[in-house]
Amino acid sequence: MRYAILLLGGPYSAQAAHSALRFARAVLARGHRLEGVFFYHDGVQNAARLMAPPQDEPHLVDGWVGLNAEQGVPLMVCIAAALRRGLMDEREATRHGKQGHSVEAPFELTGLGQLVDLGLGCDRLVTFGP
Amino acid sequence: MTxxxxxxxxxxxxxxHGPHGSSLLREGLDAALVAAAFGRDVSLLFMGEGISALVRDQQVGPLGQKGTAATLQMLEMYDIDRLLVDGEGLAGLGLAPRDLMLPVEVLDSSAMAVQPKVHRLVLTF
Structure with a gap:
C-alpha cells in the first residue's frame, strides 16, 4: 500500500513527531511504500537544521533524514508555515535578508498544493497532530 | 451494511479547533483554499470548537492574530460552498444556524459518519 504522512506536531513538545517517525519506520518495515512526509503547522519545526537534543533522546532531524537517505522518502515542508516560524533555507534567507538558514536538504520548502497532490496520490494519508 | x-x-x-486558541483552524482553511484554487472540489466540516469560527460579527481584535472570519468570507470566491456543521456540536455550544455568518448544512450523527467515505481525501485540523 502507498502511505503518506502529514505531521502537525512540533518536535519534543508532543508525541506526534515521535509517533509519526515510528509509524514511518513500521510502514517501510512491512514492505509498504511511503510516498512522502508533509510537515505543516508546528510540524515544520521538525526540519530545524540546528536541532541539538540531548544524546539520550531520539534525534528527530536525523530520523527524518535517515528515511530520505535509505528509502528516498520526500520530506516536504510548507513554506508559508515555515517562514512564519523562522524556518528557511538559504534561498529564502537571502530573499528575506536574514543571516544564516535553518532548513537544508533533504527537507524541501514547498506549497500546500503538494500536500493535496500527496494525499490524493496515495492510498492512505495518516495525520499526526495535536 | 448501509x-x-x-x-x-x-x-x-x-x-x-477554534479561531484563536491555535493556528490550526487558519492553517486548515489555508489548505482548503489552496486545494480549491487548484480546482479541487472541497467540503468543510466544522466540529467541536471549530464551529465557533462561524459565529457572526467576529473582529480581528487586539489579540495579535488575524482570525479567520475574513478567510471564511472568501470561501464563496473559491467555490467552496459545502459547509457542513456537526448538529450535536452546534447545539452543545448553544448555537443555531441563524447565529452563523454563512449558510451551512447541519448534519446528524449518521450523516456525519458518512462524510469521510464520500470524499477521496480527508485532512483533519
Whole structure:
C-alpha cells in the first residue's frame, strides 16, 4: 500500500513527531511504500537544521533524514508555515535578508498544493497532530 | 451494511479547533483554499470548537492574530460552498444556524459518519 504522512506536531513538545517517525519506520518495515512526509503547522519545526537534543533522546532531524537517505522518502515542508516560524533555507534567507538558514536538504520548502497532490496520490494519508 | 452514497468531492477538511486558541483552524482553511484554487472540489466540516469560527460579527481584535472570519468570507470566491456543521456540536455550544455568518448544512450523527467515505481525501485540523 502507498502511505503518506502529514505531521502537525512540533518536535519534543508532543508525541506526534515521535509517533509519526515510528509509524514511518513500521510502514517501510512491512514492505509498504511511503510516498512522502508533509510537515505543516508546528510540524515544520521538525526540519530545524540546528536541532541539538540531548544524546539520550531520539534525534528527530536525523530520523527524518535517515528515511530520505535509505528509502528516498520526500520530506516536504510548507513554506508559508515555515517562514512564519523562522524556518528557511538559504534561498529564502537571502530573499528575506536574514543571516544564516535553518532548513537544508533533504527537507524541501514547498506549497500546500503538494500536500493535496500527496494525499490524493496515495492510498492512505495518516495525520499526526495535536 | 448501509449503502455508501457516491462521491461528493475530492477533499473533506475537518476543522476541530477554534479561531484563536491555535493556528490550526487558519492553517486548515489555508489548505482548503489552496486545494480549491487548484480546482479541487472541497467540503468543510466544522466540529467541536471549530464551529465557533462561524459565529457572526467576529473582529480581528487586539489579540495579535488575524482570525479567520475574513478567510471564511472568501470561501464563496473559491467555490467552496459545502459547509457542513456537526448538529450535536452546534447545539452543545448553544448555537443555531441563524447565529452563523454563512449558510451551512447541519448534519446528524449518521450523516456525519458518512462524510469521510464520500470524499477521496480527508485532512483533519
Amino acid at each position: 449503502d455508501v452514497p457516491p462521491y461528493h468531492g475530492d477533499l473533506l477538511v475537518i476543522l476541530r
